[in-house]
Amino acid sequence: MNAQEIGAELERVENLINEKTLELSTLREAYQIAKAMFENTFSRYLLETKAKNPDWTVQEVKAQAVNLAYVDKLEKIKKESSYQKANNELEALYTQHDGVKEMSYNLRQEMNRL
Numbered sequence: 001m002n003a004q005e006i007g008a009e010l011e012r013v014e015n016l017i018n019e020k021t022l023e024l025s026t027l028r029e030a031y032q033i034a035k036a037m038f039e040n041t042f043s044r045y046l047l048e049t050k051a052k053n054p055d056w057t058v059q060e061v062k063a064q065a066v067n068l069a070y071v072d073k074l075e076k077i078k079k080e081s082s083y084q085k086a087n088n089e090l091e092a093l094y095t096q097h098d099g100v101k102e103m104s105y106n107l108r109q110e111m112n113r114l
Helices: 003-050 058-068 070-113
Strands: none
Touching: 003 058, 003 070, 058 070
């Protein structure tokens, strides 16, 4: 790669990092909302189940609340997965960015020796 190609690649990776950072922020917010919704729904079902079935054990009450809040739990899992995937992609872009910067540095060092 020549200096111009390395510069173009560095700019491309930096743009991807900026885009992925914005996406990550949006996905993090969606995950936090889904998590809060699940926790709220789960808590409500815990209270309702305990009130309707005072003779049930804690384990039975929790199991019933999990079953009732299952849709919200699935949504939370999906959002968390999307967030983690984007986070991993961003980390890979930073690694790629570091590699391109190192190539640029090495090329400059080589040009200085000539």
